[in-house]
Amino acid sequence: GESVGLHLPTLSVQEGDNSIINCAYSNSASDYFIWYKQESGKGPQFIIDIRSNMDKRQGQRVTVLLNKTVKHLSLQIAATQPGDSAVYFCAETPSQGGSEKLVFGKGTKLTVNP
Amino acid sequence: GAGVSQSPSNKVTEKGKDVELRCDPISGHTALYWYRQRLGQGLEFLIYFQGNSAPDKSGLPSDRFSAERTGESVSTLTIQRTQQEDSAVYLCASSGVGGDADTQYFGPGTRLTVL
Numbered sequence: 001g002e003s004v005g006l007h008l009p010t011l012s013v014q015e016g017d018n019s020i021i022n023c024a025y026s027n028s029a030s031d032y033f034i035w036y037k038q039e040s041g042k043g044p045q046f047i048i049d050i051r052s053n054m055d056k057r058q059g060q061r062v063t064v065l066l067n068k069t070v071k072h073l074s075l076q077i078a079a080t081q082p083g084d085s086a087v088y089f090c091a092e093t094p095s096q097g098g099s100e101k102l103v104f105g106k107g108t109k110l111t112v113n114p
Numbered sequence: 115g116a117g118v119s120q121s122p123s124n125k126v127t128e129k130g131k132d133v134e135l136r137c138d139p140i141s142g143h144t145a146l147y148w149y150r151q152r153l154g155q156g157l158e159f160l161i162y163f164q165g166n167s168a169p170d171k172s173g174l175p176s177d178r179f180s181a182e183r184t185g186e187s188v189s190t191l192t193i194q195r196t197q198q199e200d201s202a203v204y205l206c207a208s209s210g211v212g213g214d215a216d217t218q219y220f221g222p223g224t225r226l227t228v229l
Contacts, residue, residue, distance in 0.1 A: 032216050043118070043205050043220035044157070089156055093216065101147065101173065102218060104156035 012111045019077040023090035030092040039086045118221035126227045135191040139208030147207040196228045
């Protein structure tokens, strides 16, 4: 069945270091993937997305890598800042151009130490 | 509006009571989603509305849960005869058309506590 999970539930890094958050998915039909950031008491905030026809996409300080061979997704945050401290969720959907439900992993809590 | 809004932000109720949670999506967004997030967990899909199509109710956990949407605007999630296991944050998201049609934007959620 469908499942999206994360390898590490917590990650602690020093300010200025790069962070890598990993995610595994099991549905080979999934073709759209999103990373969300959720701060305490708030709803998830969109960070970056990637479609299955790509293997890398870059945003501002963030990069998402997709390895379809091993069904693995990662989020890289460059020069991590204290404001990056949050829970990060990967999510996937088998949708191709249509909006459907997202399947979320449990999340990784990122703590940035000053 | 500028983003998805939800009300109330917090709701405390007694077991057995009914509750209604409201979601105002981003103006112009045709799709609306409800999710539930238990403490320390990821989000669980509940229901999805897309335009005038029949909603996808496949995530509703029991017949005590129902949701309605008026056209392409406000949605209400109703939980009847609440149970303690219904305690969670209920999140609403909407998505639009165009290049980011698949991107779901979330509201702040309603924290429901059933005593």
